[in-house]
Amino acid sequence: MSDVNRAIDAVWRIESARLIAGLARITGDIGIAEDLAQDALVAALERWPQTGVPDNPGSWLMATAKHRAIDLHRRSKRIERKHEQIGRDLDAQQEMTVSDLDAALDDDIGDDLLRLMFTACHPVLSTEARVALTLRMLGGLTTDEIARAFVVPEATVAQRIVRAKRTLSEARVPFEVPRGADRDERLSSVLGVIYLVFNEGYSATAGDDWTRPALCEDALRLGRILAGLAPNEPEVHGLVALMEIQASRLRARTGPSGEPILLLDQDRGRWDRLLIGRGLAALARAEELGGASGPYALQAAIVACHARARKAEETDWERIVALYDALAELTPSPIVELNRAVAVSMAYGPALALELVDELRSEAVLKNYHLLPSVRGDLLMKLGRLREAKQEFDQAASLTRNARERELLLSRSRKAADGATNEA
Amino acid sequence: MRFMTIYKPGHESTTPPTQEHMAAMGKLIEDMARSGKLIATDGLQHSSKGARVSLNSDGSFKVTDGPFTEAKEIIGGFAIIDAKSKDEAIELTKTFLRVAGGGESEIRLMHDQPAFDSKSAARSANAGQPQPESAAR
Numbered sequence: 001m002s003d004v005n006r007a008i009d010a011v012w013r014i015e016s017a018r019l020i021a022g023l024a025r026i027t028g029d030i031g032i033a034e035d036l037a038q039d040a041l042v043a044a045l046e047r048w049p050q051t052g053v054p055d056n057p058g059s060w061l062m063a064t065a066k067h068r069a070i071d072l073h074r075r076s077k078r079i080e081r082k083h084e085q086i087g088r089d090l091d092a093q094q095e096m097t098v099s100d101l102d103a104a105l106d107d108d109i110g111d112d113l114l115r116l117m118f119t120a121c122h123p124v125l126s127t128e129a130r131v132a133l134t135l136r137m138l139g140g141l142t143t144d145e146i147a148r149a150f151v152v153p154e155a156t157v158a159q160r161i162v163r164a165k166r167t168l169s170e171a172r173v174p175f176e177v178p179r180g181a182d183r184d185e186r187l188s189s190v191l192g193v194i195y196l197v198f199n200e201g202y203s204a205t206a207g208d209d210w211t212r213p214a215l216c217e218d219a220l221r222l223g224r225i226l227a228g229l230a231p232n233e234p235e236v237h238g239l240v241a242l243m244e245i246q247a248s249r250l251r252a253r254t255g256p257s258g259e260p261i262l263l264l265d266q267d268r269g270r271w272d273r274l275l276i277g278r279g280l281a282a283l284a285r286a287e288e289l290g291g292a293s294g295p296y297a298l299q300a301a302i303v304a305c306h307a308r309a310r311k312a313e314e315t316d317w318e319r320i321v322a323l324y325d326a327l328a329e330l331t332p333s334p335i336v337e338l339n340r341a342v343a344v345s346m347a348y349g350p351a352l353a354l355e356l357v358d359e360l361r362s363e364a365v366l367k368n369y370h371l372l373p374s375v376r377g378d379l380l381m382k383l384g385r386l387r388e389a390k391q392e393f394d395q396a397a398s399l400t401r402n403a404r405e406r407e408l409l410l411s412r413s414r415k416a417a418d419g420a421t422n423e424a
Numbered sequence: 425m426r427f428m429t430i431y432k433p434g435h436e437s438t439t440p441p442t443q444e445h446m447a448a449m450g451k452l453i454e455d456m457a458r459s460g461k462l463i464a465t466d467g468l469q470h471s472s473k474g475a476r477v478s479l480n481s482d483g484s485f486k487v488t489d490g491p492f493t494e495a496k497e498i499i500g501g502f503a504i505i506d507a508k509s510k511d512e513a514i515e516l517t518k519t520f521l522r523v524a525g526g527g528e529s530e531i532r533l534m535h536d537q538p539a540f541d542s543k544s545a546a547r548s549a550n551a552g553q554p555q556p557e558s559a560a561r
Contacts, residue, residue: 224458
């Protein structure tokens with residue numbers, strides 16, 4: 001790639017979300033908005049190698065895209081009144097100068113980005129489609145990058161995006177920030193999509209790598225953008241806090257050859273104090289806004305307990321148990337119960353925790369969840385029941401689809417087996 | 425990828441920046457923070473308030489109080505930014521320099537964990553519900 005092409009690529013990553021958001025407000029359709037933005041990119045690829053990158057590349061792209069939008073509108077008006085929605089705001093804007101456009105862009109862009117987030121995460125779409133659209137339109141990722149991040153074929157992601165855009169258009173989903181009771185539900189969908197992206201980066205469900213830090217960074221950026229756009233929503237800050245603090249451990253979570261290192265074995269000196277500081281500040285913000293008991297703020301408070309402990313032994317496990325109690329009440333789920341059991345084992349001993357875990361064995365959701373036998377194996381190990389522990393680790397290893405995690409579980413299985421042999 | 429950009433204005437001014445300049449810089453920093461890409465930033469005070477400390481080969485220290493005289497080397501401020509590529513960091517830095525009105529920024533990649541290349545295997549998407557991290561992981 002030439003220098004100019006690399007610069008264009010970088011400008012695109014920086015500006016594309018704002019472009020698409022601004023154009024979607026004008027056209028009312030994010031599919032058309034993306035096409036127009038892409039047209040502007042193609043124009044830049046034709047022009048800039050000759051003229052050089054303009055001083056303000058973002059407004060160049062926006063002005064170009066808007067002119068195309070106006071052309072498209074005129075043409076469609078002439079031919080058939082088909083793309084009527086495009087015209088909604090255009091008539092009034094036709095006389096605008098470029099500097100007017102810039103001003104309009106600066107004024108409204110925040111709201112437009114927020115609308116784009118809500119639209120891309122609309123409940124009419126499948127979870128996979130929401131994730132793909134959000135990463136593509138707000139994260140500036142290419143289809144190929146999304147495919148690699150989620151270990152699926154590129155054609156699948158491309159299909160998902162095309163279908164999602166069609167679905168939004170057919171369902172006539174308005175390009176707006178929802179209000180009233182609807183807003184909370186829609187916001188939780190946006191938060192869920194961002195956290196899903198983060199989690200896939202933090203502990204990849206499949207593939208050869210234990211973590212994919214780039215995906216965590218994408219999610220963190222999206223979360224920070226959302227925090228800027230909706231600064232009074234405590235759960236947004238709760239999610240940002242949760243992600244910043246978890247991300248602070250990324251460096252310490254993987255050993256030199258890519259193997260996973262568990263929380264209590266991590267070198268806490270390698271935790272990123274800058275991100276911890278940002279995370280604790282975001283948690284404080286969520287609490288100031290009265291959101292201490294929101295599900296993300298509670299999870300953030302739990303990871304904050306780890307972040308505050310300079311040594312593993314200093315962890316306030318009793319507080320963690322209490323926070324899991326609150327979380328379990330708010331969002332009852334066997335996965336929360338499993339995590340709670342781990343905290344109970346640290347605070348009150350493995351025997352009590354094993355009772356809790358055994359109660360979860362009948363849960364259908366956990367049937368193929370590798371962390372159930374993994375946690376159970378850990379507790380049995382602590383209780384000296386090594387043969388049973390080995391079986392659990394083997395079971396867990398057979399269930400995980402992550403290669404690195406499988407190696408870790410098999411090595412724990414071997415340890416349990418060695419211990420059992422020595423005893424006999 | 426995380427980059428540190430180190431800004432060298434090329435001279436050390438003794439007069440405070442104008443209101444307009446402060447406002448423009450404030451807006452830039454706010455925009456950058458809202459884009460999710462600015463992790464930390466700060467400007468540095470006059471070098472007369474600083475010092476240089478060096479360790480000599482014989483184990484003794486040498487402490488030199490500011491101001492420092494090599495104007496070109498004076499650091500005026502820094503930022504830690506999260507960008508997808510060096511090219512993106514360069515473009516963001518251009519935006520900063522435009523507002524700063526001159527000088528030079530050095531862009532350095534920080535020692536983050538490298539992003540791994542992933543290959544292999546299909547996956548089905550996880551449910552969208554929050555998954556608290558197991559304390560065992």
